[in-house]
Structures are given as structure tokens and as C-alpha cells.
Amino acid sequence: MNLSQREHIANVVASVEQATTAQVLNPQGSDAVQASWLRCVNHHGLDPSRLQEARILPAGQLREHRQQLEELRFVAQPGLDKLYQQIAPAGYILLLADAQGVAVDYLGDVNAEISLRRAGLFLGAQWSEALSGTCAVGTALATRQAITIHQTDHFDATHIPLTCSAVPLFDSQGDLQAVLDISALTSPQPRTSQHLVMQLAQQQAQKIENAWLLHRHRHDWVLKLSRNPAWHDIEPEFLLAFDAHGRLTGLNPAARHWLKAHPQPLGLPLSALFPGPMEQLLYTPQLEDISGQQRFYAQTIHPVRPTPATGVTLSPKLAALSGGDPQLDQQLRRATRLLDSSLHVLVQGETGSGKEYFARAFHQASPRCKGPFVAVNCAAIPASLLESELFGHLPGSFSGAGSKARRGLIQAAEGGTLFLDEIGDMPLEMQTRLLRVLSEQEVTPIGARQPQKVDIRVLSASHHPLAQRVADGLFREDLLYRLQGACVHLPPLRERKDINWLIEQMLAGRAQLSDRARQALVNYRWPGNLRELNHALQYALAMCESGVIEWDDLPDTLCFVAPFQPPASDDQHEALLRQLRTVHWNISAAARQLGISRMTLYRRLQRLGIQLPERQ
Ligand SMILES: Nc1ncnc2c1ncn2[C@@H]1O[C@H](COP(=O)(O)OP(=O)(O)OP(=O)(O)O)[C@@H](O)[C@H]1O
Numbered sequence: 001m002n003l004s005q006r007e008h009i010a011n012v013v014a015s016v017e018q019a020t021t022a023q024v025l026n027p028q029g030s031d032a033v034q035a036s037w038l039r040c041v042n043h044h045g046l047d048p049s050r051l052q053e054a055r056i057l058p059a060g061q062l063r064e065h066r067q068q069l070e071e072l073r074f075v076a077q078p079g080l081d082k083l084y085q086q087i088a089p090a091g092y093i094l095l096l097a098d099a100q101g102v103a104v105d106y107l108g109d110v111n112a113e114i115s116l117r118r119a120g121l122f123l124g125a126q127w128s129e130a131l132s133g134t135c136a137v138g139t140a141l142a143t144r145q146a147i148t149i150h151q152t153d154h155f156d157a158t159h160i161p162l163t164c165s166a167v168p169l170f171d172s173q174g175d176l177q178a179v180l181d182i183s184a185l186t187s188p189q190p191r192t193s194q195h196l197v198m199q200l201a202q203q204q205a206q207k208i209e210n211a212w213l214l215h216r217h218r219h220d221w222v223l224k225l226s227r228n229p230a231w232h233d234i235e236p237e238f239l240l241a242f243d244a245h246g247r248l249t250g251l252n253p254a255a256r257h258w259l260k261a262h263p264q265p266l267g268l269p270l271s272a273l274f275p276g277p278m279e280q281l282l283y284t285p286q287l288e289d290i291s292g293q294q295r296f297y298a299q300t301i302h303p304v305r306p307t308p309a310t311g312v313t314l315s316p317k318l319a320a321l322s323g324g325d326p327q328l329d330q331q332l333r334r335a336t337r338l339l340d341s342s343l344h345v346l347v348q349g350e351t352g353s354g355k356e357y358f359a360r361a362f363h364q365a366s367p368r369c370k371g372p373f374v375a376v377n378c379a380a381i382p383a384s385l386l387e388s389e390l391f392g393h394l395p396g397s398f399s400g401a402g403s404k405a406r407r408g409l410i411q412a413a414e415g416g417t418l419f420l421d422e423i424g425d426m427p428l429e430m431q432t433r434l435l436r437v438l439s440e441q442e443v444t445p446i447g448a449r450q451p452q453k454v455d456i457r458v459l460s461a462s463h464h465p466l467a468q469r470v471a472d473g474l475f476r477e478d479l480l481y482r483l484q485g486a487c488v489h490l491p492p493l494r495e496r497k498d499i500n501w502l503i504e505q506m507l508a509g510r511a512q513l514s515d516r517a518r519q520a521l522v523n524y525r526w527p528g529n530l531r532e533l534n535h536a537l538q539y540a541l542a543m544c545e546s547g548v549i550e551w552d553d554l555p556d557t558l559c560f561v562a563p564f565q566p567p568a569s570d571d572q573h574e575a576l577l578r579q580l581r582t583v584h585w586n587i588s589a590a591a592r593q594l595g596i597s598r599m600t601l602y603r604r605l606q607r608l609g610i611q612l613p614e615r616q
Pocket residue numbers: 320321322349350351352353354355356357358421463505506530531532534
């Protein structure tokens with residue numbers, strides 16, 4: 001450890017002590033760097049006297065992080081290249097980090113690779129506050145603000161030669177997804193030397209956000225708005241994406257700021273922002289906002305027609321859910337396209353149609369597969385317990401909370417997927433809390449003052465039509481728009497063309513089906529869908545003794561339904577009577593000849609209405 005490192009550590013320790021005291025008096029008193037040092041010590045348990053080398057993720061893990069941000073990386077690439085050309089001559093490097101602080105893209109001088117790698121200015125470096133202390137990427141992620149962490153602003157004395165300027169990147173849903181960072185191994189001492197670097201990073205970040213929105217919403221209408229006509233074509237100020245019904249589906253951070261009076265702008269109708277019908281608004285070159293206070297130069301980008309669904313290869317984990325049913329395959333192709341996005345997904349389908357089964361497969365196929373899958377049935381947990389189950393609580397925070405803190409299921413799903421079944425049954429006040437979790441990516445356990453960061457993807461399902469719940473005032477519309485970032489619809493079993501495949505899957509080679517039994521299964525309407533089919537087959541497996549499931553082995557509900565009162569039953573009746581007569585009504589002998597058990601034969605007799613002759 002050199003002298004300047006020792007001095008730095010002493011300074012951090014003294015500042016944190018001082019700030020801790022000051023914070024008691026004035027919680028808002030500390031600046032961003034000092035606030036971060038405090039978080040490092042008090043929240044992340046870091047010790048400034050323990051120097052940490054830069055951490056670089058192994059290639060396998062890095063690949064996963066890169067894949068998760070594939071769409072953004074693809075869109076950002078030209079902008080990153082251009083920015084690097086501007087900064088490279090001055091000795092700077094460029095990093096694109098994901099929301100966990102991992103550098104997933106890197107542009108730097110190959111001649112300085114060894115020093116850059118050692119300093120962590122390299123692909124795969126982990127720059128979260130929790131691991132590396134105060135640093136531009138980590139602190140930008142923690143504060144959701146652009147920040148320069150210059151030399152001794154760093155918490156860890158290892159990093160004090162560096163200067164780093166980072167800008168958070170938000171997607172069109174307002175979620176912080178990445179950080180753009182410009183760094184250098186050495187720099188002049190005054191922090192003002194970094195002012196222009198920060199300006200460059202901010203300008204490029206804004207362009208990347210806009211390009212990402214235009215790419216992601218290419219199938220929507222996008223309204224470009226500017227207050228200044230000269231720059232309108234070059235750099236529009238606000239971007240607002242709308243679906244075909246005129247509902248806001250995405251917006252850039254500037255537009256979000258403009259609409260800050262609406263805490264949850266997604267889902268707002270265009271008519272809430274501008275007077276007049278959508279068809280007219282989208283073709284008007286100058287717009288006045290609904291308050292009549294602001295005028296904009298406007299231009300509309302028309303939706304690109306979606307590419308044919310057949311162009312997508314199904315993810316194998318999702319492909320395993322279908323035996324080739326065209327309706328389901330189409331939904332699975334759509335789901336495959338959603339895997340890498342962070343959109344929350346609403347899964348629709350009748351009871352028992354496999355919504356939870358699908359949700360598990362989706363989680364397994366998604367980049368979150370290493371994280372947990374937590375399923376919650378909102379209707380099965382009493383409303384009085386649901387809140388603490390979901391959000392967790394501190395000891396003694398309500399009567400019955402007990403003396404121990406409890407981690408909620410939302411936090412249990414950290415880094416993974418939360419499946420909220422029967423979400424339509426969630427009480428309204430809890431919907432408000434859930435909305436906050438989704439929009440802020442923070443959860444506040446009951447009784448806690450400080451929210452805690454969470455990173456979850458929510459898949460939800462409901463047998464209530466949610467639009468109707470909204471119309472009845474029982475479900476928050478803004479929450480619905482959050483949850484249905486995308487929808488997947490699972491067809492009912494009666495419409496599926498792959499029932500034979502499903503049957504084979506569920507039987508898993510444990511028995512075969514007679515033709516008649518198969519026919520009954522295929523003809524039945526299956527109000528309970530896959531669950532009912534599974535139960536019927538389990539029942540039949542328990543009943544059948546010969547390794548072949550006969551019609552009689554199926555549950556009664558299947559054998560006595562209208563579509564399957566087989567016209568063949570007269571023939572069957574006659575054939576069975578003939579057989580019984582030839583063996584003189586010896587049930588065991590008849591069963592042997594038919595290759596079925598006596599029990600099955602008795603059930604068959606009962607169904608066909610054949611009475612045994614009275615014993616003499
Ligand atoms: N793809 C599948 N392959 C085999 N069995 C399946 C499949 N999908 C669902 N099942 C069976 O159907 C049952 C019901 O599935 P699941 O619980 O996913 O339905 P659901 O739509 O979530 O039901 P609910 O609406 O009642 O919540 C499962 O327990 C499983 O036995």
C-alpha cells in the first residue's frame with residue numbers, strides 16, 4: 001500500500017464517521033459521493049482499509065450477461081463506436097455495463113490491455129457498489145443518476161488513479177437497464193477536466209435510449225415531438241410510442257419527465273395528452289398539448305409490419321410444451337421472442353390450461369433460469385396474510401408479525417421470476433404496492449422505512465378477465481398495463497390438435513390406450529383442460545390392470561357424455577353377450593378371453609346395461 005492509498009483510507013474513514021454523525025442531524029446533508037461511501041460502509045459492509053483488486057467475471061457467466069442485453073448492445077453498437085473514436089485519442093476507454101454493473105461491452109486501447117484489465121477497465125469487470133465500493137457505474141446504478149467518480153471519490157484506494165463518468169440508460173418502460181461509462185487510467189487532478197467527457201457520455205446515452213425505443217417499438221406508432229423546429233428532424237426531444245388503440249406503450253426519459261404529473265404514464269390514451277382523435281393527431285405537423293400551454297412540432301413514424309411468426313425458432317424448453325398444435329405454437333413463438341426482454345408477461349387461458357406449467361418453462365428458457373422461480377396463488381392466501389407473504393415484514397410491525405423479520409416472496413424471487421397466479425383476486429391496496437415494486441424496482445417490507453432494490457420479472461395469470469375487473473373498479477388499470485407488457489394466450493384443450501401427443505406425454509409409456517378409450521378422450525370437451533386430462537389418465541392407470549387402458553377404465557364423466565354415446569355400443573352389447581354365452585356366463589373365462597381384468601369386465605357390463613342371469 002502506498003502513501004496516497006493510506007491517506008485516502010484515512011480520509012474515507014474520517015468522512016464516513018463525520019457524515020454518520022451529520023446524517024443523524026441532517027439526512028440530506030451529504031453529497032452523492034459521501035452518501036455512497038456511507039452506503040458502502042453501512043449497507044454493503046465494506047471496509048476501506050481492505051483493498052480489493054478488480055473483479056472480472058469468467059467467460060461463461062459473462063456470456064449470459066451479454067446475452068441478456070443483446071437487443072440493447074445491438075442497437076447501441078454504432079453509437080458506442082462513434083463515441084469511442086471521439087474519446088480514444090485522449091486516452092479514454094468505453095464500457096457498457098448491465099444493471100448488475102457487469103461490463104458487457106468494452107472499447108479500449110489494445111496496447112494498454114494489461115493495465116486496463118488490472119484496473120477493471122475491461123470486458124467482464126464487475127462494478128457494482130456492493131462489490132467495488134463507490135465507482136461511477138455502481139453509484140450511477142444506485143442513484144439512477146449520471147455521475148463522475150473522479151480519482152479519490154472512489155471508495156477503494158485501489159481505484160484512486162481512475163477517473164470514470166457514467167450515465168444510466170433507461171428503456172422505454174422507465175426501467176434502468178444499463179450504464180454507459182467513459183473511464184481513464186490517469187487524468188489531470190481537477191475534476192472539471194471531466195466535464196466535457198460527461199457531456200459526451202450524456203449526449204450519446206440519450207441517442208442510444210432513443211434508438212432503442214425506436215427499435216423496440218417498431219411495430220407501434222411513434223410520435224416524435226420537439227419544441228424547436230430547427231432540430232426536430234435531427235434530434236427530437238420527446239418520443240412517445242402508441243399501440244393501435246392509441247395507448248402509450250413506451251416513452252423516452254425526456255418524455256417521462258415531461259409527463260411527470262402522471263406517475264404511471266404507460267397505458268395513457270393519446271387523448272389524455274392531446275385533444276382530438278388519434279387518426280387526426282398522428283397526421284398533424286403541429287400539436288398543442290391538452291392544457292393548451294405547449295406547442296410541439298410533431299412527426300409520426302408508422303409501425304413496421306411484424307415479420308411473419310414462422311421466422312422464429314422455438315426455444316427448446318418452450319417447444320416441449322406443444323406436440324405441434326398451430327395455435328399454441330404461434331403463442332410459443334411469441335413467447336420465445338419475449339424471453340430476452342424484461343417485459344412482464346400476462347398468461348391467459350382457461351383453468352387448468354397449463355399457465356403455471358408454461359410460466360415455469362418460460363423461466364427455465366429465459367436468461368433468469370439460474371435465479372429462483374417463485375409461484376404465488378393470490379386467491380389461495382387469505383387477504384390478511386397476502387401482504388406480509390409478498391412484501392415481507394420487520395419484527396413486530398403488525399399484530400401477529402412475530403418477533404422475527406420475514407423475507408417476502410417478492411424478495412425471494414430476486415434475480416428470477418415471480419409467478420402471480422389469480423392476480424385478479426389481489427386486493428386493491430396491495431395492487432398499489434405491487435405497482436410501486438414494478439415501477440421503482442424496490443420493495444419496502446411492512447414496517448420498514450428504507451426500500452430495498454429488487455430485480456424480478458413478473459409473470460401473472462388470472463381466470464377473471466382483467467379488463468372486466470378494471471371496468472368494475474376492482475383492478476388498477478395502470479397495474480394491468482405494467483403486467484401485460486406482453487400477453488401469451490394458452491388455448492383450451494378442446495381446441496388443441498395435439499391431444500394424442502399430450503396423452504402419450506402424460507402416460508409416459510406406463511400403459512397403452514385401446515382405440516375406443518382414445519376416441520373417448522379425443523371427443524371429450526375437457527372443461528378442466530390439461531389438469532382434468534392428467535387426472536383422468538392417472539385414474540385410468542390405477543384402474544387398468546392389463547397394461548392397456550380400456551374405455552371402461554376411464555372416469556365415468558368421460559364415458560357418459562353426449563358426444564360419446566357410441567353408435568357402436570349396440571354392436572358391442574351384442575358381441576359381449578355372445579362371448580358371455582359361449583363361456584356360460586363365466587366372468588373369469590370371459591375376462592381372460594378379452595384380455596381384461598374381471599373388474600374391468602364388470603364395469604363394462606354395467607355401462608352396457610348387461611345384467612348377469614340370476615343364479616339358479
Ligand atoms: N404441458 C404439459 N404437459 C403435461 N402436463 C401438463 C402440461 N401443462 C399442464 N399440465 C398438467 O395440468 C395441471 C394444471 O396445470 P397448471 O397448474 O399449469 O394450469 P393453470 O392454467 O395454471 O391452472 P389454474 O388456472 O387452475 O391456475 C398440471 O398440474 C399438470 O399436471
